[in-house]
Amino acid sequence: MTNDTESCRMPGTVVWSHPQQVEIVFGLDWTPLVGGLPAKLGRGRARSLKATHYLVAGSLAAVVGCGIIHKRAKNVGAQIERSKPFHSAAAIFALTHQEGVVAAVSLMPSKGYWLVAVNSGLVLAQTDRWYACLADVEDALSVLTARFPNIQILRSPELNQDNLPDWLSGGINLHSRLQKVSGTRHFSIPAACMAVLIGGLFLAIGGGGSEPTPPPPEENGDALWQQVYDAFALMHPIHQPEQLFRVIQAWNQAPLTPGGWKLKQIMCEPLRMDWHCAARYQRVKRLALSEHLDAAKPAGWEAEFTDLEHGVLRWNVLSAASDFKPVAASMPLKKWLSYLQGVAPVFDSIQIGTGSLINMAGPISSQGAPLARPAHLKPLIRRHIAIKGPLRSMSALKGLTVPIRWRGLQLELGEPVGQGISRSELTMSLTGEVFETNE
Numbered sequence: 001m002t003n004d005t006e007s008c009r010m011p012g013t014v015v016w017s018h019p020q021q022v023e024i025v026f027g028l029d030w031t032p033l034v035g036g037l038p039a040k041l042g043r044g045r046a047r048s049l050k051a052t053h054y055l056v057a058g059s060l061a062a063v064v065g066c067g068i069i070h071k072r073a074k075n076v077g078a079q080i081e082r083s084k085p086f087h088s089a090a091a092i093f094a095l096t097h098q099e100g101v102v103a104a105v106s107l108m109p110s111k112g113y114w115l116v117a118v119n120s121g122l123v124l125a126q127t128d129r130w131y132a133c134l135a136d137v138e139d140a141l142s143v144l145t146a147r148f149p150n151i152q153i154l155r156s157p158e159l160n161q162d163n164l165p166d167w168l169s170g171g172i173n174l175h176s177r178l179q180k181v182s183g184t185r186h187f188s189i190p191a192a193c194m195a196v197l198i199g200g201l202f203l204a205i206g207g208g209g210s211e212p213t214p215p216p217p218e219e220n221g222d223a224l225w226q227q228v229y230d231a232f233a234l235m236h237p238i239h240q241p242e243q244l245f246r247v248i249q250a251w252n253q254a255p256l257t258p259g260g261w262k263l264k265q266i267m268c269e270p271l272r273m274d275w276h277c278a279a280r281y282q283r284v285k286r287l288a289l290s291e292h293l294d295a296a297k298p299a300g301w302e303a304e305f306t307d308l309e310h311g312v313l314r315w316n317v318l319s320a321a322s323d324f325k326p327v328a329a330s331m332p333l334k335k336w337l338s339y340l341q342g343v344a345p346v347f348d349s350i351q352i353g354t355g356s357l358i359n360m361a362g363p364i365s366s367q368g369a370p371l372a373r374p375a376h377l378k379p380l381i382r383r384h385i386a387i388k389g390p391l392r393s394m395s396a397l398k399g400l401t402v403p404i405r406w407r408g409l410q411l412e413l414g415e416p417v418g419q420g421i422s423r424s425e426l427t428m429s430l431t432g433e434v435f436e437t438n439e
Contacts, residue, residue, distance in 0.1 A: 013027040025053070025178060026089045028055070028067040029049065030126075032125060033045070042055075049066045053067055053180055054066045055091055057094060065090060087177050087178065088177075090116045090118075093167050093168075095121065096232075102117070102118055103115065103151055105137055107159060109158060141153060173228070237273055237323060238404060239405060246320050254279045254298075259288055261283055261285075266409075267410050273319055275317040275320050275321075276314070302315070324403060333436060349387070350387050352383055352385055356383075357380075378437040380437060386431045389427070391428045393428075394428055402435075412427045
């Protein structure tokens with residue numbers, strides 16, 4: 001019996017022309033590299049697979065992606081231009097998703113569904129693959145979810161040059177560029193002697209007196225580093241207080257007890273510049289029907305029903321985020337900590353994590369040497385933040401202007417919780433991350 005997933009999986013690479021005048025390669029074979037000298041191990045792996053191109057990513061923990069790009073192959077919609085550099089789509093995705101476990105599913109109508117997953121910025125084996133069947137993509141995702149319960153799954157619409165995902169717009173650099181696999185050359189002694197003779201003859205004629213080849217122009221390190229910061233900022237939009245309250249205010253439209261259903265919970269998660277929200281309902285009366293909840297939903301909302309006793313209303317809050325500007329001055333650490341200490345009595349809890357330096361993969365020169373970070377681009381620090389308390393207390397966060405990317409908002413409706421002034425039947429929870437500049 002054949003495995004349906006394997007029968008629907010489509011091996012091989014797909015080359016796609018990017019508007020930035022590079023060729024994007026989908027569908028490499030990724031393998032972890034164990035031991036020292038990852039560059040040497042990766043090159044050996046590529047040769048063993050008879051690959052034409054390869055890419056080693058990572059340093060201490062490293063992976064290698066290998067693939068065959070045929071000389072006369074055609075990409076999606078055009079002939080491959082051999083003068084353009086090749087870049088790995090999976091490597092670009094990994095460079096723009098350095099934190100946690102993240103997967104992406106994209107549709108290319110002429111080829112199928114592409115699935116990739118990364119863990120802490122490294123491409124996972126058995127991903128960067130094409131599938132003809134959407135059902136088998138879901139099977140592959142279920143395997144990843146079982147292995148990584150906290151995986152974040154990004155689903156992109158149709159992949160084309162007019163609808164580029166954010167990660168494919170700003171993450172292309174030298175770290176994603178494929179290298180060509182060079183064959184091992186064997187020289188005979190007569191051939192070597194002939195080469196020496198020809199070289200000596202050239203010098204005797206006067207070739208040695210020609211002008212030396214000028215060195216290649218020096219890369220603009222400031223501009224390349226700025227691209228790194230811009231790519232990070234693109235993937236980490238932040239949320240101003242007024243944008244957070246736009247999301248919360250939309251909750252007022254959720255009906256509390258429509259036709260025998262009872263609102264139990266509201267959850268919201270950001271998706272780039274927008275927010276996706278879901279209100280969960282429980283059937284509390286025997287005569288309550290699904291059509292009653294569906295009829296009570298506000299305009300533009302969608303209703304889903306998972307079983308006889310539970311329903312969900314879904315909606316989006318558009319344009320409720322801002323571009324992150326890492327070089328902009330923000331509220332000093334001691335000031336925003338003091339602000340939270342001042343409003344803490346109206347909340348059940350406020351937790352701030354220890355700051356950790358954000359490791360960005362810096363640019364490298366054409367000779368492979370790392371380029372120094374310019375002084376005006378300060379290292380960035382990330383802190384986890386978690387706040388819990390009554391919904392009415394959320395207005396106390398209006399003065400918190402430090403750059404924050406909220407990861408999730410949740411409202412629980414039930415029995416009163418908390419003590420004193422923080423006691424309430426409507427309990428709000430927020431989790432996110434604060435960005436600081438390391439001065």
